Amino acid sequence: MTGRRSLQDQVVVVTGAARGVGELLARKLAARGARIALVGLEPEGLRKVGEALPTDSAHWHADVTDHTAMAKVAREVRERFGSVDTVVANAGVATGGLFADSDETSWRRVIEVNLLGSAITARAFLPALIESRGYLLQIASLAAITPAPMMTAYCASKSGVEAFAHSLRAEVGYQGVRVGVGYLSWTDTDMVRGADEDEVMRELRGRLPWPANRTYPLGPAVDRIVAGIERRSFHVYGQWWLRGMQPVRGYLPGIIGRVGQREMRHFAPRLAAAGGGRGLVGAGGAADEKERANR
Secondary structure (H helix, E strand, O other), X not given: OOOOOOOOOOXXXXXXXXXXXXHHHHXXXXXXXXXXXXXXXXXXXXXXXXXXXXXXXXXXXXXXXXHHHHHHHHHHHXXXXXXXXXXXXXXXXXXXXXXXXXXXXXXXXXXXXXXXXXXXXXXXXHHHHHHHOOEEEEEOOHHHOOOOOOOHHHHHHHHHXXXXXXXXXXXXXXXXXXXXXXXXXXXXXXXXXXXXXXXXXXXXHHOXXXXXXXXXXXXXXXXXXXXXXXXXXXXXXXXXXXXXXXHHHHHHHHHHHHHHHHHHHXXXXXXXXXXXXXXXXXHHHHHHHHHHHOO
């Protein structure tokens, strides 16, 4: 960890910036003087976010899974602002339910957006970050630290981006680029509220041990992310207790495996009655599905 750096006039790219973590992060970074490039699938939402920022900003409508589109965004951001100092790969979607009953398209889309989209974002902006000796922050999740039933796609994608970020850090560190991973537990966003609309998912989460069984306010989590960006930290924890999960993470798959089997046996009759085929959750998931339907 290094000392805090001023964000005044720094150029920060935030993907998934129309709502949730991305929106509030853009606002808090701008309040510290950063110039913001907003990227996402909801142009009207991005426009409204940009208009509310107190500093110079611009927005780009793009799918992070599109190599060509993201390369174009990276080029235009550089032309618009002159440089890129920080990139926050935040765009993400989720789906829930049993893997055996899952909707194949939605399951695959979680992997595409969360994992491949993050890698595509990094590939597009890496030349600019090397030039500025900048910082890439990959937003991961508690799901990268510990597995969970009914979240196979999300856990796989977030474990993947964590490993990707660690590998990339080793590759580009000698060029002055720092790569960090941000971890968040259940945080009050459209995605989490959308997941809670599923009765079984909501009850299953409520049966998790404290402190993983509660939803945390968005503001303090984003404040921690901002502080991590100022420090260009290798690890950023949206909730204080997540740091303590790292030393014991090797034991968690076994524990979750045993406890999860018991819980799934408990919920099996209701899951069978509900059927499968769940789509992406929350307003962000709906926006992603609408975007693909309109192509």
